[in-house]
Amino acid sequence: MDMDVDMQEMSGREREYANYLPDELLLQVLDCLPRSEESQVALAKFVLVSRQWYAVGIGRLYAHPFLVGQRYTNFVRTICPSVIPRIKRSELAGLVKSLDLSRIVHQGAKSTTARLLGRTKNNLELFVAPQASFAINCWAALSKCTALKVLDLGLVSEAISYQSLNQTLRQLGELKALYMPRCSTEFGAGPELLTTRLHWPPSLQHLTMSGSINGRFLWQMVRQPETFPSTLSSVALLHSPGLDAAGAKSLLLNLADRLTVVELRDLPAVKQGKFNNVLAWLPHLRELTVAIDYIDEDFGRRPDEWTAESHWHLAKRLESLTLVTCGLHDFDPRRAFNLVDVWDLIDTRFLGRLRKLRAAKSTGWDRANEGDEWTTVKLLLEALDKENWERRRWHYEGLTGVPAEMKYEEWLETAEGWRGRPRAVMLRNV
The missing domain is CATH 3.80.10 (Leucine-rich repeat, LRR (right-handed beta-alpha superhelix))
Structure with missing residues (x-):
C-alpha cells in the first residue's frame, strides 16, 4: 500500500516537471541543428512548444533566415x-x-x-x-x-x-x-x-x-x-568582359605586397597564356583560382638548371591551386596546361608547398585516358606532404605540441593533421 502511495507521488512529480528543461540543455539541443533550410522548419516548431522554448530559440530562428x-x-x-x-x-x-x-x-x-x-x-x-x-x-x-x-x-x-x-x-x-x-x-x-x-x-x-x-x-x-x-589580402576578378590581362596585371601589381588569395576567371578579354607569370607578380600568394584558358604550358616557367635538390628552398608559397575552365574561343589545345605540367611543378618542388589541388570536371582530367595521370598527381601530392613533414619544412616548421618521434601516418590521424592533409579533388559543379 505504501509502495502505491510512493509511486503516485513520484508520478505526480514527473507530471509536475515534465514540461521543463533547463535553458542550458535547450541551447545544447539547438547547437546540434545545422544552419540549413531544413533546420529552419525545425526551429519554427521548436519556438512553438512553450514560452521558455520561444525565448531560447527565437533569436536563432530570425538570425539567419x-x-x-x-x-x-x-x-x-x-x-x-x-x-x-x-x-x-x-x-x-x-x-x-x-x-x-x-x-x-x-x-x-x-x-x-x-x-x-x-x-x-x-x-x-x-x-x-x-x-x-x-x-x-x-x-x-x-x-x-x-x-x-x-x-x-x-x-x-x-x-x-x-x-x-x-x-x-x-x-x-x-x-x-x-x-x-x-x-x-x-x-x-x-x-x-x-x-x-x-x-x-x-x-x-x-x-x-x-x-x-x-x-x-x-x-x-x-x-x-x-x-x-x-x-x-584577398581579391577576385571575374565576370568582367572589358578587363584585359594588362589591366588585371596593373591592379594586381599595386596590391602585390599584401595579396595571399586571388581568383581569376570569366574574363573574356584575357588571352591564353597571359596569366603565366601570376606567381611572379604576387610573391606572397597562398591560394590561387585561375581558368586554364588563361595559362598554358609555360605557367610557372623555371630556369633550366632548376632541380628539386638544388632549388627546393625557392619553392613558391602557393598551398592551394584551383583550376577551372571558361570556354575561351581562341584556345589552342596544343599549348594547354595539363596534368603532366602539374606533375612537373610538384616533382621539381617549384610548387613545393602545395597541399590542395582542385580541378573542375570540365577540364576533362578525370576521363578514362587521363585517370591514371590524375591518380599519379594525387600520390605525388601526398608524397610531397610526407617529405615536408619528415623534414619539418614550410607549414610544418616550428610545429609545437607534437612529439619529435611522431610518424607522418600518426600525424594524419590527429584532428589538425586530418584538416590539413593533402587533397586532390575533382569539382563537379564549377
Whole structure:
C-alpha cells in the first residue's frame, strides 16, 4: 500500500516537471541543428512548444533566415508590419543578422528591400542584394547598416552609380568582404573624375570586382593604390568582359605586397597564356583560382638548371591551386596546361608547398585516358606532404605540441593533421 502511495507521488512529480528543461540543455539541443533550410522548419516548431522554448530559440530562428516564396512574404509582414516604423515596430527586426535575398527575383519590390534594410540595420552583419529589387532608394538605408561585415551586390542587374556606392562604403567601417555587381557601373565623367577619391572600408579583407572594372574605374584604382586598406589580402576578378590581362596585371601589381588569395576567371578579354607569370607578380600568394584558358604550358616557367635538390628552398608559397575552365574561343589545345605540367611543378618542388589541388570536371582530367595521370598527381601530392613533414619544412616548421618521434601516418590521424592533409579533388559543379 505504501509502495502505491510512493509511486503516485513520484508520478505526480514527473507530471509536475515534465514540461521543463533547463535553458542550458535547450541551447545544447539547438547547437546540434545545422544552419540549413531544413533546420529552419525545425526551429519554427521548436519556438512553438512553450514560452521558455520561444525565448531560447527565437533569436536563432530570425538570425539567419532562409527566404524564398511564401517565407519571404511572411518575413516581410513580420519585420515590417507597417510602412511607417513609428506607427508599428517589430521587435524581431533586431534579431536579424543576415539578410540573404539571392533567391528573390520578381517577388520583391525595391521599396520593400529598402524597408527591410531600414528595420534590420542595427545588428545586420550580412546582406546579399536581390537581382531585380535593389535600386537607388536602397543606398540610404544600406549606409545605416554600420554593423555590416559582408556586402554582396553580385546579383544586382540594374546599373549602379559608383558615387552612390562610394558614399555608402564610407559609412561601413566594419565591412570585411565586398562583392561588386556584375552589371555596368556609372562612374561619371568630366573634371570631377580627376578629383574623385576612392573610399574603401578600413577593415576590408576580401574584394570581388566584376562588371565594368576597366577604363576609368580601373585607372582610378591603379592611380590610388594607397586607398586600399592594409587589411586587404584577398581579391577576385571575374565576370568582367572589358578587363584585359594588362589591366588585371596593373591592379594586381599595386596590391602585390599584401595579396595571399586571388581568383581569376570569366574574363573574356584575357588571352591564353597571359596569366603565366601570376606567381611572379604576387610573391606572397597562398591560394590561387585561375581558368586554364588563361595559362598554358609555360605557367610557372623555371630556369633550366632548376632541380628539386638544388632549388627546393625557392619553392613558391602557393598551398592551394584551383583550376577551372571558361570556354575561351581562341584556345589552342596544343599549348594547354595539363596534368603532366602539374606533375612537373610538384616533382621539381617549384610548387613545393602545395597541399590542395582542385580541378573542375570540365577540364576533362578525370576521363578514362587521363585517370591514371590524375591518380599519379594525387600520390605525388601526398608524397610531397610526407617529405615536408619528415623534414619539418614550410607549414610544418616550428610545429609545437607534437612529439619529435611522431610518424607522418600518426600525424594524419590527429584532428589538425586530418584538416590539413593533402587533397586532390575533382569539382563537379564549377
